[in-house]
Amino acid sequence: MPDRDRYQIVHEHRASRMIIEDTGLGIPRTDKVVFLQVTNRKRKKKQKEDFYLLICKELEKECGISPFDVVVSFVENGDEDWSFGLGRAQFLTGDL
Numbered sequence: 001m002p003d004r005d006r007y008q009i010v011h012e013h014r015a016s017r018m019i020i021e022d023t024g025l026g027i028p029r030t031d032k033v034v035f036l037q038v039t040n041r042k043r044k045k046k047q048k049e050d051f052y053l054l055i056c057k058e059l060e061k062e063c064g065i066s067p068f069d070v071v072v073s074f075v076e077n078g079d080e081d082w083s084f085g086l087g088r089a090q091f092l093t094g095d096l
Contacts, residue, residue, distance in 0.1 A: 020071055033069040034059065041091075042076050 020033045036055065043051075056067035079091035090096040 027068050030066065030069055032065050033071065034065055035071045035073070037073050037075060039075045039077065041078065041082075043074070048074060 015031050018033065018035070020029060020035055022029065038051075052072055055072060056070050059065040059070055060067060080089055082089065082091055084090050084096075088095065
């Protein structure tokens, strides 16, 4: 990821306001469950798979969060779906 190309929104919910089940996969969850939604331009399948593994590894190492408690969803969009200010679509105008 290029420097300064990161936007993070952290939103915490009380445990009673989050229901994150296993979608029938038999994955045990705890009260430390993390749901990560990534909004980005199109990525390759391998990049996503590598990201899933890396985020689980780092959350377990740095925060003690089990990979069983990590749910990730990618929301993809295109160049025309981004404006970083000034009323311009910088991916389309060539500014980025």
